[in-house]
Amino acid sequence: MRFIITALIFVMVAGSFQSCVSKKKFDELQAAKTATDQALAETQSQVKTLGEEKDALAAEMASEKARLNGELSSLRTDMTAQIAQVNEKLNMTEAELKAIKDEINGMFAAYTDSGLTMEERDGRLYLVTEEPVNFRNSSSSLNRDQRNAIDAMAEKLKANPAIKVLVEGHTDNKQFAADAGTDNWDLSYARAKSVANRLIRKGVDASQITIAGHGDTMPAGDNATKEGREANRRTSLTPNPDLGGLLKAAGGN
CATH class of the missing domain: 1.20.5 (Single alpha-helices involved in coiled-coils or other helix-helix interfaces)
Known part of the structure; x- marks a missing residue:
């Protein structure tokens, strides 16, 4: 139990x-x-x-x-x-294009018939004489050869009154001994003015001529070399045609 x-x-x-x-x-x-x-x-x-x-x-x-x-x-x-x-x-219609082409040909026909040589340099047109118009250092005076070249150009401009030219003066980049208050801009303008004065003295109508000074801003040669600086002390002539007709033909104001 x-x-x-x-x-x-x-x-x-x-x-x-x-x-x-x-x-x-x-x-x-x-x-x-x-x-x-x-x-x-x-x-x-x-x-x-x-x-x-x-x-x-x-x-x-x-x-x-x-x-x-x-x-x-x-x-x-x-x-x-x-x-x-x-x-x-x-x-543009073919007629409009032809009108502009005729206008351009008309503007430059005077240059091709004048006996002056026209060249393109860096996208710009230049009227070229046989003798280049270069200057001595710091000078705007023309030598005998340059005066003769300008005189020959004057005869061509007088015979072709439709020609308009822009005379541009240039310098090298060197400073020069001159009167106080003048610089390379003044010198470049004086060089262009010397050429223009000679053309006018030889009978070219002043209305055919415009002048400008560029100082040393548009060198043609190397300012680091003697030869380059000589090439930069120059004047150049460029065609300066009346563009009014061209602009009108193209529809400009």
């Missing part, structure tokens, strides 16, 4: 212990499930937020694309209009 009672007590104690262990395990599993559910809920919330942000970004991109397409379309329209305007100006 005592054995039976002892066995029952043992069974009851063992069952109570097993019940305690199962409840603890259950609580742990329940806590893990709760944490998992919470993490899942947070993840789902983040996924929803990201989806909303994605939709908002897609809508913004679509709006920006539509705006850019509108601006591009507007630019294309503007460019088409501008190109049409340019083409309208460039599409």
Whole structure:
């Protein structure tokens, strides 16, 4: 009997212990499930937020694309209009082109018939005499050979009153001993004026002549060498035709 009672007590104690262990395990599993559910809920919330942000970004991109397409379309329209305007100006009739060509030929015919040589240098036209008009250092005086060359040019200009010339004076880059208040600009102008005065003295109409001084700003040679500086102490003559007819033919004001 005592054995039976002892066995029952043992069974009851063992069952109570097993019940305690199962409840603890259950609580742990329940806590893990709760944490998992919470993490899942947070993840789902983040996924929803990201989806909303994605939709908002897609809508913004679509709006920006539509705006850019509108601006591009507007630019294309503007460019088409501008190109049409340019083409309208460039599409001159054959008669208009011929009128301009005749005008240019008429302006320079006097030079080709005058006996003066016309040369192009660096995109500019020059009237050239057989003898170059160069000067001594710091001087605007003409020597005998230069006077003879200018006199020969004067005869050609007198025989061709339609010719207009621009006499340009130049210097090297060296300073010179001269009166106070003068510089290479003054010297270059004085050199051009010497040539113009000689032409007028020999009978050329003053209305055919314009003068300008460039100082040392337009060198023809290297100022670092003696030969280059000699080449820079010069005057040059360029055609100075009346462009009024040309501008009128081209539609200018």
